[in-house]
Amino acid sequence: MIQLRSTTKVALIGTGFVGSSYAFSLLNQGVVNELVLIDVNKEKAQGEASDLNHGLPFSSAMKIWAGTYQDCHDADIVVITAGANQAPGETRLDLIDKNIKIFKSIVGEVMASGFDGIFLVATNPVDILSYATWKFSGLPSERVIGSGTILDTARFRYLLGQYFSIDPRNVHAYIIGEHGDTELPVWSHTSIGSRPIQKCIKNKPEMPQELDRLFINVRDAAYQIINRKGATYYGIAMGLVRLTKAILGDENSVLTVSTLLNGYYGLQDIYIGVPAIINRNGIREIVELELAEDEAAKLQHSANVLKQAMQPYF
Template sequence: MPIGISKSRKVVVVGTGFVGSSYAYSLVNQGIANELVLVDLNKEKAEGEARDLNHGMPFGFPMRIRSGGYEECSDADLVVITAGANQAPGETRLDLVSKNAKIFKTIVTSIMETGFQGIFVVATNPVDILSHVTLSVSGLPKERVIGSGTILDTARFRYLLSEHFQVDSRNVHAYIIGEHGDSELAVWSHVQIGGVPLKRYAKLDNVEENKDMQLIFENVRDAAYHIIERKGATYYGIGMGLARLTKAILDNENSIITVSTLLEGEYGLDNVFLGVPAVVNQYGVREILELELNPQEQAKLEKSGKILKELTEKVL
Protein backbone atom coordinates (compact mmCIF):
# COMPACT_ATOMS: atom_id res chain seq x y z
CA MET A 1 0.00 0.00 0.00
CA PRO A 2 1.46 3.40 -0.93
CA ILE A 3 3.03 5.46 1.80
CA GLY A 4 0.68 8.10 3.17
CA ILE A 5 -2.30 5.70 3.13
CA SER A 6 -0.99 2.81 5.20
CA LYS A 7 -1.05 3.19 8.98
CA SER A 8 1.00 0.07 9.65
CA ARG A 9 4.31 1.95 10.09
CA LYS A 10 6.08 -1.12 8.77
CA VAL A 11 9.79 -0.90 8.07
CA VAL A 12 11.87 -3.56 6.30
CA VAL A 13 15.65 -3.43 6.71
CA VAL A 14 17.65 -5.20 4.01
CA GLY A 15 21.07 -6.03 5.41
CA THR A 16 21.75 -6.83 9.07
CA GLY A 17 25.41 -5.88 9.23
CA PHE A 18 26.72 -3.16 11.52
CA VAL A 19 24.70 -0.35 9.90
CA GLY A 20 21.43 -2.28 9.57
CA SER A 21 21.62 -3.58 13.13
CA SER A 22 22.53 -0.16 14.56
CA TYR A 23 19.59 1.36 12.69
CA ALA A 24 17.22 -1.34 13.95
CA TYR A 25 18.48 -0.78 17.51
CA SER A 26 17.83 2.97 17.16
CA LEU A 27 14.28 2.32 15.92
CA VAL A 28 13.55 0.09 18.90
CA ASN A 29 15.00 2.53 21.42
CA GLN A 30 13.00 5.44 20.01
CA GLY A 31 9.79 3.54 19.30
CA ILE A 32 9.60 4.90 15.75
CA ALA A 33 7.97 1.95 13.93
CA ASN A 34 5.19 -0.49 14.76
CA GLU A 35 6.58 -3.37 12.73
CA LEU A 36 10.21 -4.14 11.88
CA VAL A 37 11.37 -6.92 9.58
CA LEU A 38 15.04 -7.82 9.12
CA VAL A 39 16.11 -9.34 5.79
CA ASP A 40 19.55 -10.73 5.02
CA LEU A 41 21.14 -13.36 2.79
CA ASN A 42 22.43 -14.83 6.04
CA LYS A 43 19.02 -15.78 7.39
CA GLU A 44 20.39 -17.01 10.71
CA LYS A 45 22.07 -13.66 11.30
CA ALA A 46 18.80 -11.84 10.64
CA GLU A 47 16.91 -14.20 12.95
CA GLY A 48 19.52 -13.78 15.68
CA GLU A 49 19.33 -9.98 15.47
CA ALA A 50 15.51 -10.11 15.63
CA ARG A 51 15.58 -12.34 18.72
CA ASP A 52 18.14 -10.15 20.44
CA LEU A 53 16.08 -7.01 19.81
CA ASN A 54 12.88 -8.71 20.96
CA HIS A 55 14.49 -9.64 24.26
CA GLY A 56 14.95 -5.96 25.00
CA MET A 57 11.29 -5.18 24.37
CA PRO A 58 10.36 -4.96 28.09
CA PHE A 59 12.78 -2.02 28.32
CA GLY A 60 11.68 -0.29 25.12
CA PHE A 61 8.53 0.40 23.10
CA PRO A 62 5.92 -2.09 21.82
CA MET A 63 6.94 -3.24 18.36
CA ARG A 64 6.64 -6.39 16.28
CA ILE A 65 10.11 -7.55 15.24
CA ARG A 66 10.97 -10.56 13.12
CA SER A 67 13.22 -11.79 10.34
CA GLY A 68 11.86 -12.57 6.90
CA GLY A 69 12.34 -12.48 3.14
CA TYR A 70 11.68 -9.99 0.36
CA GLU A 71 7.98 -10.92 0.37
CA GLU A 72 7.71 -8.77 3.52
CA CYS A 73 8.27 -5.68 1.36
CA SER A 74 4.90 -5.98 -0.39
CA ASP A 75 3.04 -3.92 2.23
CA ALA A 76 5.96 -2.04 3.81
CA ASP A 77 5.84 1.73 4.20
CA LEU A 78 9.62 1.93 4.10
CA VAL A 79 12.39 -0.33 2.82
CA VAL A 80 15.82 0.70 4.07
CA ILE A 81 18.75 -0.86 2.22
CA THR A 82 22.01 -1.16 4.15
CA ALA A 83 23.28 -4.30 2.41
CA GLY A 84 26.44 -4.34 0.32
CA ALA A 85 30.20 -4.61 0.44
CA ASN A 86 31.88 -2.58 3.20
CA GLN A 87 34.45 0.16 2.68
CA ALA A 88 37.91 -1.24 3.42
CA PRO A 89 40.77 0.75 4.99
CA GLY A 90 42.28 3.01 2.30
CA GLU A 91 39.32 2.48 -0.03
CA THR A 92 37.12 5.41 -1.05
CA ARG A 93 33.34 5.21 -1.16
CA LEU A 94 33.51 5.54 -4.94
CA ASP A 95 35.77 2.46 -5.14
CA LEU A 96 32.72 0.45 -4.10
CA VAL A 97 30.69 1.45 -7.15
CA SER A 98 30.74 -1.59 -9.41
CA LYS A 99 30.40 -4.36 -6.83
CA ASN A 100 27.59 -2.69 -4.91
CA ALA A 101 25.73 -1.61 -8.05
CA LYS A 102 25.44 -5.28 -9.08
CA ILE A 103 24.20 -6.24 -5.61
CA PHE A 104 21.62 -3.45 -5.68
CA LYS A 105 20.17 -4.34 -9.04
CA THR A 106 19.37 -7.81 -7.70
CA ILE A 107 17.97 -6.52 -4.39
CA VAL A 108 15.76 -3.79 -5.88
CA THR A 109 14.41 -6.07 -8.60
CA SER A 110 13.45 -8.68 -5.99
CA ILE A 111 11.71 -6.04 -3.86
CA MET A 112 9.73 -4.55 -6.75
CA GLU A 113 8.53 -8.01 -7.77
CA THR A 114 6.58 -8.11 -4.48
CA GLY A 115 4.47 -5.11 -5.54
CA PHE A 116 6.22 -2.68 -3.18
CA GLN A 117 4.84 0.88 -3.46
CA GLY A 118 6.40 2.57 -0.44
CA ILE A 119 9.58 4.60 -0.04
CA PHE A 120 13.15 3.40 -0.52
CA VAL A 121 15.85 4.73 1.78
CA VAL A 122 19.37 3.88 0.63
CA ALA A 123 22.32 3.90 3.04
CA THR A 124 24.90 1.72 1.27
CA ASN A 125 27.94 3.47 -0.23
CA PRO A 126 28.48 5.11 -2.60
CA VAL A 127 25.03 6.24 -1.53
CA ASP A 128 24.41 8.88 -4.20
CA ILE A 129 25.12 6.51 -7.08
CA LEU A 130 23.27 3.57 -5.52
CA SER A 131 20.24 5.80 -4.91
CA HIS A 132 20.25 6.55 -8.64
CA VAL A 133 20.54 2.83 -9.41
CA THR A 134 17.58 2.19 -7.09
CA LEU A 135 15.48 4.83 -8.87
CA SER A 136 16.38 3.44 -12.29
CA VAL A 137 15.66 -0.20 -11.42
CA SER A 138 12.53 0.42 -9.33
CA GLY A 139 10.75 2.80 -11.68
CA LEU A 140 9.28 4.61 -8.68
CA PRO A 141 8.74 8.40 -8.69
CA LYS A 142 11.91 10.27 -7.73
CA GLU A 143 10.44 11.58 -4.47
CA ARG A 144 10.10 8.01 -3.18
CA VAL A 145 13.79 7.10 -3.54
CA ILE A 146 15.91 8.80 -0.90
CA GLY A 147 19.58 8.37 -0.11
CA SER A 148 21.00 9.06 3.34
CA GLY A 149 23.16 11.60 1.51
CA THR A 150 25.02 14.05 3.73
CA ILE A 151 22.77 13.59 6.75
CA LEU A 152 25.68 12.19 8.77
CA ASP A 153 28.25 14.63 7.35
CA THR A 154 25.97 17.50 8.37
CA ALA A 155 25.61 16.05 11.87
CA ARG A 156 29.39 15.71 12.15
CA PHE A 157 29.79 19.31 10.97
CA ARG A 158 27.32 20.63 13.53
CA TYR A 159 28.92 18.59 16.30
CA LEU A 160 32.47 19.75 15.57
CA LEU A 161 31.36 23.38 15.30
CA SER A 162 29.53 23.04 18.60
CA GLU A 163 32.64 21.59 20.25
CA HIS A 164 34.80 24.42 18.91
CA PHE A 165 32.45 27.20 20.00
CA GLN A 166 31.14 25.41 23.13
CA VAL A 167 27.50 25.67 22.06
CA ASP A 168 24.79 22.99 22.10
CA SER A 169 24.94 21.25 18.69
CA ARG A 170 21.16 21.58 18.39
CA ASN A 171 21.65 25.35 18.17
CA VAL A 172 24.21 25.09 15.38
CA HIS A 173 22.66 25.31 11.92
CA ALA A 174 24.93 24.23 9.09
CA TYR A 175 24.97 22.05 5.98
CA ILE A 176 27.36 19.75 4.19
CA ILE A 177 26.13 19.21 0.63
CA GLY A 178 27.19 17.37 -2.52
CA GLU A 179 28.63 13.88 -2.66
CA HIS A 180 28.69 11.84 0.52
CA GLY A 181 32.43 11.55 0.09
CA ASP A 182 35.60 13.32 -0.90
CA SER A 183 34.06 16.04 -3.10
CA GLU A 184 31.49 17.21 -0.53
CA LEU A 185 31.53 20.84 0.61
CA ALA A 186 30.65 22.93 3.62
CA VAL A 187 28.20 25.75 2.99
CA TRP A 188 30.04 28.27 5.16
CA SER A 189 27.91 31.13 3.86
CA HIS A 190 24.87 29.68 5.65
CA VAL A 191 26.38 28.54 8.98
CA GLN A 192 24.56 30.08 11.93
CA ILE A 193 25.01 29.83 15.69
CA GLY A 194 21.62 30.46 17.27
CA GLY A 195 20.55 32.44 14.22
CA VAL A 196 23.71 34.58 14.15
CA PRO A 197 25.81 34.17 10.97
CA LEU A 198 29.13 32.48 11.76
CA LYS A 199 31.15 35.32 10.30
CA ARG A 200 29.66 37.72 12.85
CA TYR A 201 29.48 35.24 15.74
CA ALA A 202 33.14 34.20 15.44
CA LYS A 203 34.33 37.65 14.31
CA LEU A 204 36.03 36.19 11.25
CA ASP A 205 36.62 38.18 8.07
CA ASN A 206 37.07 35.10 5.88
CA VAL A 207 35.53 31.99 7.42
CA GLU A 208 36.60 29.55 4.69
CA GLU A 209 40.28 30.47 4.94
CA ASN A 210 40.44 30.34 8.72
CA LYS A 211 42.74 27.46 9.75
CA ASP A 212 40.46 26.26 12.55
CA MET A 213 37.45 26.17 10.25
CA GLN A 214 39.44 24.40 7.54
CA LEU A 215 40.47 21.75 10.07
CA ILE A 216 36.88 21.27 11.17
CA PHE A 217 35.78 20.66 7.57
CA GLU A 218 38.67 18.27 6.91
CA ASN A 219 37.74 16.28 10.01
CA VAL A 220 34.14 16.10 8.77
CA ARG A 221 35.11 15.02 5.26
CA ASP A 222 37.65 12.44 6.43
CA ALA A 223 35.76 11.22 9.52
CA ALA A 224 34.88 7.84 8.04
CA TYR A 225 38.52 7.13 7.15
CA HIS A 226 39.65 7.95 10.69
CA ILE A 227 36.96 5.76 12.25
CA ILE A 228 37.53 2.85 9.85
CA GLU A 229 41.25 2.92 10.65
CA ARG A 230 40.45 2.64 14.35
CA LYS A 231 37.45 0.30 14.55
CA GLY A 232 36.91 -1.09 11.05
CA ALA A 233 33.57 0.52 10.20
CA THR A 234 31.19 3.37 11.01
CA TYR A 235 27.65 2.53 12.06
CA TYR A 236 26.29 4.23 15.20
CA GLY A 237 26.09 7.73 13.71
CA ILE A 238 24.48 6.63 10.44
CA GLY A 239 22.15 4.27 12.33
CA MET A 240 20.84 7.22 14.35
CA GLY A 241 20.69 9.40 11.23
CA LEU A 242 18.57 6.80 9.42
CA ALA A 243 16.27 6.60 12.43
CA ARG A 244 15.85 10.38 12.33
CA LEU A 245 14.99 10.23 8.62
CA THR A 246 12.53 7.38 9.24
CA LYS A 247 10.76 9.40 11.93
CA ALA A 248 10.47 12.39 9.59
CA ILE A 249 8.81 10.15 6.99
CA LEU A 250 6.48 8.10 9.19
CA ASP A 251 5.42 11.09 11.30
CA ASN A 252 4.89 13.31 8.22
CA GLU A 253 7.10 15.97 9.80
CA ASN A 254 7.99 18.10 6.77
CA SER A 255 11.47 18.28 8.26
CA ILE A 256 14.45 19.74 6.42
CA ILE A 257 17.16 17.08 6.13
CA THR A 258 20.24 16.86 3.88
CA VAL A 259 19.28 13.75 1.93
CA SER A 260 20.46 12.50 -1.44
CA THR A 261 17.76 13.16 -4.01
CA LEU A 262 17.53 13.56 -7.78
CA LEU A 263 18.31 17.07 -8.99
CA GLU A 264 16.49 18.18 -12.12
CA GLY A 265 17.68 21.72 -12.65
CA GLU A 266 18.14 22.71 -9.02
CA TYR A 267 21.49 24.38 -8.37
CA GLY A 268 22.01 24.29 -12.13
CA LEU A 269 22.50 20.50 -12.03
CA ASP A 270 20.49 17.84 -13.81
CA ASN A 271 19.96 14.07 -13.58
CA VAL A 272 22.25 13.46 -10.62
CA PHE A 273 21.67 12.43 -7.00
CA LEU A 274 23.37 14.74 -4.49
CA GLY A 275 23.02 15.53 -0.81
CA VAL A 276 21.05 18.78 -0.44
CA PRO A 277 18.60 20.20 2.11
CA ALA A 278 15.12 18.89 1.33
CA VAL A 279 11.70 18.86 2.97
CA VAL A 280 10.83 15.27 3.87
CA ASN A 281 7.38 13.95 4.77
CA GLN A 282 5.21 10.83 4.45
CA TYR A 283 5.35 11.01 0.64
CA GLY A 284 9.16 11.24 0.54
CA VAL A 285 10.94 14.35 -0.71
CA ARG A 286 8.35 17.14 -0.89
CA GLU A 287 10.72 19.77 -2.23
CA ILE A 288 14.39 20.64 -2.56
CA LEU A 289 15.64 23.80 -0.87
CA GLU A 290 17.93 25.84 -3.10
CA LEU A 291 20.40 27.70 -0.91
CA GLU A 292 21.91 30.85 -2.33
CA LEU A 293 25.53 29.73 -2.72
CA ASN A 294 28.49 32.01 -3.24
CA PRO A 295 30.53 31.50 -6.44
CA GLN A 296 33.14 29.29 -4.72
CA GLU A 297 30.48 27.03 -3.19
CA GLN A 298 28.58 26.79 -6.48
CA ALA A 299 31.76 25.77 -8.32
CA LYS A 300 32.53 23.08 -5.76
CA LEU A 301 28.99 21.72 -5.94
CA GLU A 302 29.13 21.58 -9.74
CA LYS A 303 32.44 19.71 -9.53
CA SER A 304 30.95 17.21 -7.08
CA GLY A 305 27.93 16.74 -9.34
CA LYS A 306 30.12 16.18 -12.39
CA ILE A 307 32.13 13.45 -10.63
CA LEU A 308 29.01 11.60 -9.55
CA LYS A 309 27.17 12.01 -12.85
CA GLU A 310 30.06 10.55 -14.86
CA LEU A 311 30.33 7.50 -12.57
CA THR A 312 26.57 7.02 -12.43
CA GLU A 313 26.27 7.00 -16.21
CA LYS A 314 28.92 4.26 -16.39
CA VAL A 315 27.05 2.15 -13.84
CA LEU A 316 23.61 2.65 -15.39
Protein backbone atom coordinates in the same frame (compact mmCIF):
# COMPACT_ATOMS: atom_id res chain seq x y z
CA MET B 1 -0.22 10.02 -2.23
CA ILE B 2 0.61 7.10 0.06
CA GLN B 3 -2.30 6.15 2.30
CA LEU B 4 -1.77 6.42 6.05
CA ARG B 5 -2.27 3.20 8.01
CA SER B 6 -2.58 2.54 11.69
CA THR B 7 0.37 0.12 11.46
CA THR B 8 3.80 1.42 10.49
CA LYS B 9 6.16 -1.12 8.98
CA VAL B 10 9.81 -0.96 7.97
CA ALA B 11 11.60 -3.66 5.99
CA LEU B 12 15.35 -3.59 6.60
CA ILE B 13 17.60 -5.20 4.01
CA GLY B 14 21.05 -5.90 5.43
CA THR B 15 21.76 -6.79 9.06
CA GLY B 16 25.42 -5.86 9.22
CA PHE B 17 26.80 -3.14 11.48
CA VAL B 18 24.69 -0.33 10.03
CA GLY B 19 21.51 -2.35 9.67
CA SER B 20 21.60 -3.85 13.17
CA SER B 21 22.44 -0.46 14.70
CA TYR B 22 19.47 1.06 12.85
CA ALA B 23 17.16 -1.72 14.08
CA PHE B 24 18.36 -1.23 17.66
CA SER B 25 17.78 2.52 17.42
CA LEU B 26 14.27 1.96 16.03
CA LEU B 27 13.49 -0.31 18.97
CA ASN B 28 14.84 2.18 21.51
CA GLN B 29 12.91 5.08 20.06
CA GLY B 30 9.65 3.21 19.41
CA VAL B 31 9.36 4.54 15.87
CA VAL B 32 7.47 1.71 14.15
CA ASN B 33 5.04 -1.11 14.98
CA GLU B 34 6.61 -3.71 12.71
CA LEU B 35 10.19 -4.40 11.62
CA VAL B 36 11.18 -7.22 9.30
CA LEU B 37 14.87 -8.07 8.88
CA ILE B 38 16.04 -9.45 5.53
CA ASP B 39 19.54 -10.69 4.82
CA VAL B 40 21.22 -13.11 2.43
CA ASN B 41 22.57 -14.67 5.64
CA LYS B 42 19.25 -15.83 7.01
CA GLU B 43 20.71 -17.10 10.29
CA LYS B 44 22.23 -13.67 10.95
CA ALA B 45 18.83 -12.02 10.41
CA GLN B 46 17.18 -14.57 12.71
CA GLY B 47 19.80 -14.00 15.38
CA GLU B 48 19.38 -10.23 15.24
CA ALA B 49 15.58 -10.57 15.41
CA SER B 50 15.81 -12.82 18.48
CA ASP B 51 18.25 -10.48 20.21
CA LEU B 52 16.04 -7.45 19.54
CA ASN B 53 12.89 -9.27 20.66
CA HIS B 54 14.51 -10.05 24.00
CA GLY B 55 14.63 -6.29 24.62
CA LEU B 56 10.89 -5.80 24.11
CA PRO B 57 10.06 -6.09 27.84
CA PHE B 58 12.06 -2.87 28.26
CA SER B 59 10.60 -1.08 25.22
CA SER B 60 7.31 -0.23 23.53
CA ALA B 61 5.25 -2.86 21.72
CA MET B 62 6.72 -3.88 18.40
CA LYS B 63 6.67 -6.91 16.10
CA ILE B 64 10.15 -7.93 14.94
CA TRP B 65 10.97 -10.93 12.76
CA ALA B 66 13.38 -12.25 10.14
CA GLY B 67 11.61 -12.51 6.81
CA THR B 68 11.93 -12.55 3.05
CA TYR B 69 11.56 -10.05 0.23
CA GLN B 70 7.88 -10.95 0.00
CA ASP B 71 7.44 -9.22 3.38
CA CYS B 72 8.22 -5.89 1.68
CA HIS B 73 4.88 -5.82 -0.13
CA ASP B 74 3.06 -3.78 2.54
CA ALA B 75 6.05 -1.96 4.07
CA ASP B 76 5.88 1.81 4.41
CA ILE B 77 9.66 2.08 4.02
CA VAL B 78 12.32 -0.28 2.74
CA VAL B 79 15.73 0.62 4.15
CA ILE B 80 18.75 -0.77 2.29
CA THR B 81 22.02 -1.07 4.20
CA ALA B 82 23.25 -4.22 2.43
CA GLY B 83 26.36 -4.28 0.28
CA ALA B 84 30.12 -4.34 0.38
CA ASN B 85 31.66 -2.18 3.11
CA GLN B 86 34.37 0.45 2.76
CA ALA B 87 37.71 -1.05 3.80
CA PRO B 88 40.76 0.86 5.12
CA GLY B 89 42.36 2.69 2.19
CA GLU B 90 39.22 2.56 0.02
CA THR B 91 37.09 5.53 -1.01
CA ARG B 92 33.32 5.21 -1.20
CA LEU B 93 33.50 5.39 -5.00
CA ASP B 94 35.70 2.26 -5.02
CA LEU B 95 32.58 0.26 -4.07
CA ILE B 96 30.50 1.09 -7.16
CA ASP B 97 31.06 -2.03 -9.24
CA LYS B 98 30.39 -4.50 -6.41
CA ASN B 99 27.33 -2.72 -5.03
CA ILE B 100 25.59 -1.85 -8.30
CA LYS B 101 25.27 -5.58 -9.02
CA ILE B 102 23.98 -6.29 -5.51
CA PHE B 103 21.42 -3.48 -5.76
CA LYS B 104 20.03 -4.61 -9.10
CA SER B 105 19.13 -7.93 -7.48
CA ILE B 106 17.81 -6.41 -4.22
CA VAL B 107 15.61 -3.76 -5.83
CA GLY B 108 14.25 -6.25 -8.33
CA GLU B 109 13.23 -8.62 -5.52
CA VAL B 110 11.62 -5.81 -3.51
CA MET B 111 9.58 -4.51 -6.45
CA ALA B 112 8.49 -8.07 -7.36
CA SER B 113 6.81 -8.24 -3.92
CA GLY B 114 4.43 -5.43 -4.93
CA PHE B 115 6.16 -2.80 -2.80
CA ASP B 116 4.80 0.72 -3.30
CA GLY B 117 6.35 2.72 -0.47
CA ILE B 118 9.53 4.71 0.05
CA PHE B 119 13.12 3.51 -0.33
CA LEU B 120 15.81 4.76 2.06
CA VAL B 121 19.31 3.98 0.82
CA ALA B 122 22.38 4.07 3.05
CA THR B 123 24.89 1.82 1.24
CA ASN B 124 27.92 3.54 -0.28
CA PRO B 125 28.48 5.19 -2.64
CA VAL B 126 25.07 6.38 -1.53
CA ASP B 127 24.48 9.01 -4.22
CA ILE B 128 25.11 6.59 -7.08
CA LEU B 129 23.24 3.71 -5.41
CA SER B 130 20.25 5.99 -4.74
CA TYR B 131 20.21 6.84 -8.45
CA ALA B 132 20.46 3.12 -9.23
CA THR B 133 17.56 2.32 -6.89
CA TRP B 134 15.43 4.97 -8.61
CA LYS B 135 16.28 3.57 -12.04
CA PHE B 136 15.84 -0.10 -11.08
CA SER B 137 12.60 0.45 -9.14
CA GLY B 138 10.72 2.71 -11.55
CA LEU B 139 9.31 4.62 -8.56
CA PRO B 140 8.94 8.42 -8.61
CA SER B 141 12.19 10.05 -7.53
CA GLU B 142 10.57 11.66 -4.47
CA ARG B 143 10.10 8.15 -3.07
CA VAL B 144 13.74 7.12 -3.40
CA ILE B 145 15.86 8.90 -0.81
CA GLY B 146 19.55 8.47 -0.05
CA SER B 147 21.04 9.23 3.35
CA GLY B 148 23.20 11.73 1.46
CA THR B 149 25.10 14.15 3.68
CA ILE B 150 22.82 13.81 6.72
CA LEU B 151 25.69 12.28 8.73
CA ASP B 152 28.29 14.73 7.38
CA THR B 153 26.00 17.59 8.38
CA ALA B 154 25.61 16.09 11.87
CA ARG B 155 29.40 15.76 12.21
CA PHE B 156 29.78 19.36 11.01
CA ARG B 157 27.29 20.69 13.55
CA TYR B 158 28.84 18.63 16.35
CA LEU B 159 32.37 19.91 15.70
CA LEU B 160 31.17 23.51 15.27
CA GLY B 161 29.28 23.18 18.55
CA GLN B 162 32.44 21.94 20.25
CA TYR B 163 34.52 24.73 18.77
CA PHE B 164 32.14 27.52 19.80
CA SER B 165 30.92 25.83 23.03
CA ILE B 166 27.32 25.79 21.74
CA ASP B 167 24.85 22.91 21.85
CA PRO B 168 25.04 21.39 18.31
CA ARG B 169 21.24 21.50 18.14
CA ASN B 170 21.63 25.29 18.07
CA VAL B 171 24.12 25.17 15.21
CA HIS B 172 22.59 25.53 11.75
CA ALA B 173 24.95 24.40 9.03
CA TYR B 174 24.97 22.14 5.98
CA ILE B 175 27.36 19.84 4.18
CA ILE B 176 26.21 19.30 0.59
CA GLY B 177 27.43 17.46 -2.50
CA GLU B 178 28.75 13.92 -2.73
CA HIS B 179 28.78 11.90 0.47
CA GLY B 180 32.51 11.56 0.01
CA ASP B 181 35.73 13.33 -0.79
CA THR B 182 34.22 16.19 -2.85
CA GLU B 183 31.56 17.26 -0.32
CA LEU B 184 31.59 20.90 0.76
CA PRO B 185 30.50 23.09 3.67
CA VAL B 186 28.00 25.88 3.03
CA TRP B 187 29.66 28.59 5.12
CA SER B 188 27.37 31.24 3.60
CA HIS B 189 24.39 29.65 5.40
CA THR B 190 26.09 28.68 8.67
CA SER B 191 24.88 30.21 11.93
CA ILE B 192 25.97 29.60 15.50
CA GLY B 193 23.22 30.18 18.03
CA SER B 194 21.32 32.29 15.44
CA ARG B 195 24.40 34.45 14.63
CA PRO B 196 25.91 34.18 11.11
CA ILE B 197 29.33 32.59 11.36
CA GLN B 198 30.85 35.57 9.55
CA LYS B 199 30.00 37.66 12.63
CA CYS B 200 31.43 35.04 14.97
CA ILE B 201 34.83 35.13 13.26
CA LYS B 202 34.97 38.87 12.57
CA ASN B 203 38.29 40.42 13.66
CA LYS B 204 39.68 36.92 14.44
CA PRO B 205 42.15 36.28 11.60
CA GLU B 206 43.13 32.80 12.82
CA MET B 207 39.58 31.43 12.70
CA PRO B 208 39.12 30.84 8.94
CA GLN B 209 42.13 28.49 8.91
CA GLU B 210 40.88 26.71 12.02
CA LEU B 211 37.43 26.28 10.50
CA ASP B 212 38.99 24.88 7.32
CA ARG B 213 40.76 22.27 9.47
CA LEU B 214 37.46 21.55 11.21
CA PHE B 215 35.80 20.82 7.86
CA ILE B 216 38.66 18.51 6.85
CA ASN B 217 37.98 16.54 10.04
CA VAL B 218 34.32 16.31 9.00
CA ARG B 219 35.17 15.17 5.47
CA ASP B 220 37.72 12.60 6.63
CA ALA B 221 35.84 11.40 9.73
CA ALA B 222 34.87 8.07 8.17
CA TYR B 223 38.50 7.27 7.27
CA GLN B 224 39.60 8.03 10.83
CA ILE B 225 36.86 5.88 12.36
CA ILE B 226 37.40 2.99 9.92
CA ASN B 227 41.13 2.97 10.68
CA ARG B 228 40.39 2.84 14.42
CA LYS B 229 37.41 0.47 14.68
CA GLY B 230 36.87 -1.01 11.22
CA ALA B 231 33.54 0.61 10.29
CA THR B 232 31.17 3.48 11.01
CA TYR B 233 27.61 2.64 11.99
CA TYR B 234 26.15 4.39 15.04
CA GLY B 235 25.99 7.87 13.51
CA ILE B 236 24.47 6.79 10.20
CA ALA B 237 21.99 4.52 12.01
CA MET B 238 20.77 7.49 14.04
CA GLY B 239 20.53 9.53 10.83
CA LEU B 240 18.39 6.82 9.21
CA VAL B 241 16.08 6.76 12.23
CA ARG B 242 15.78 10.55 11.99
CA LEU B 243 14.73 10.19 8.34
CA THR B 244 12.29 7.40 9.22
CA LYS B 245 10.65 9.59 11.86
CA ALA B 246 10.44 12.53 9.45
CA ILE B 247 8.65 10.36 6.89
CA LEU B 248 6.28 8.45 9.15
CA GLY B 249 5.56 11.52 11.27
CA ASP B 250 4.81 13.64 8.18
CA GLU B 251 7.12 16.24 9.69
CA ASN B 252 8.04 18.45 6.74
CA SER B 253 11.55 18.59 8.22
CA VAL B 254 14.56 19.95 6.33
CA LEU B 255 17.31 17.32 6.12
CA THR B 256 20.33 16.98 3.84
CA VAL B 257 19.58 13.91 1.75
CA SER B 258 20.59 12.51 -1.60
CA THR B 259 17.81 13.28 -4.06
CA LEU B 260 17.33 13.68 -7.79
CA LEU B 261 18.18 17.12 -9.14
CA ASN B 262 16.78 18.24 -12.47
CA GLY B 263 17.42 21.96 -12.76
CA TYR B 264 18.09 22.77 -9.11
CA TYR B 265 21.58 24.22 -8.51
CA GLY B 266 22.07 24.04 -12.28
CA LEU B 267 22.42 20.23 -12.15
CA GLN B 268 20.63 17.61 -14.23
CA ASP B 269 19.85 13.91 -13.80
CA ILE B 270 21.92 13.31 -10.68
CA TYR B 271 21.38 12.23 -7.10
CA ILE B 272 23.43 14.35 -4.71
CA GLY B 273 23.18 15.63 -1.14
CA VAL B 274 21.22 18.87 -0.65
CA PRO B 275 18.66 20.13 1.90
CA ALA B 276 15.14 18.89 1.19
CA ILE B 277 11.78 18.93 2.93
CA ILE B 278 10.80 15.40 4.02
CA ASN B 279 7.27 14.25 4.80
CA ARG B 280 4.98 11.22 4.48
CA ASN B 281 5.29 11.23 0.70
CA GLY B 282 9.08 11.37 0.70
CA ILE B 283 10.73 14.44 -0.81
CA ARG B 284 8.15 17.22 -0.71
CA GLU B 285 10.47 19.92 -2.00
CA ILE B 286 14.15 20.57 -2.66
CA VAL B 287 15.53 23.59 -0.83
CA GLU B 288 17.72 25.57 -3.20
CA LEU B 289 20.17 27.61 -1.16
CA GLU B 290 21.67 30.75 -2.64
CA LEU B 291 25.30 29.63 -2.72
CA ALA B 292 28.41 31.79 -2.78
CA GLU B 293 30.29 31.66 -6.07
CA ASP B 294 33.01 29.34 -4.76
CA GLU B 295 30.43 27.05 -3.15
CA ALA B 296 28.49 26.75 -6.41
CA ALA B 297 31.71 25.86 -8.24
CA LYS B 298 32.58 23.19 -5.65
CA LEU B 299 29.09 21.67 -5.90
CA GLN B 300 29.42 21.55 -9.69
CA HIS B 301 32.79 19.81 -9.29
CA SER B 302 31.29 17.30 -6.85
CA ALA B 303 28.49 16.53 -9.32
CA ASN B 304 31.00 16.13 -12.16
CA VAL B 305 32.99 13.58 -10.14
CA LEU B 306 29.81 11.56 -9.48
CA LYS B 307 28.72 11.80 -13.12
CA GLN B 308 32.09 10.52 -14.30
CA ALA B 309 32.05 7.65 -11.80
CA MET B 310 28.56 6.48 -12.77
CA GLN B 311 28.96 6.95 -16.53
CA PRO B 312 29.96 3.30 -17.22
CA TYR B 313 26.76 2.06 -15.53
CA PHE B 314 24.01 4.45 -16.69
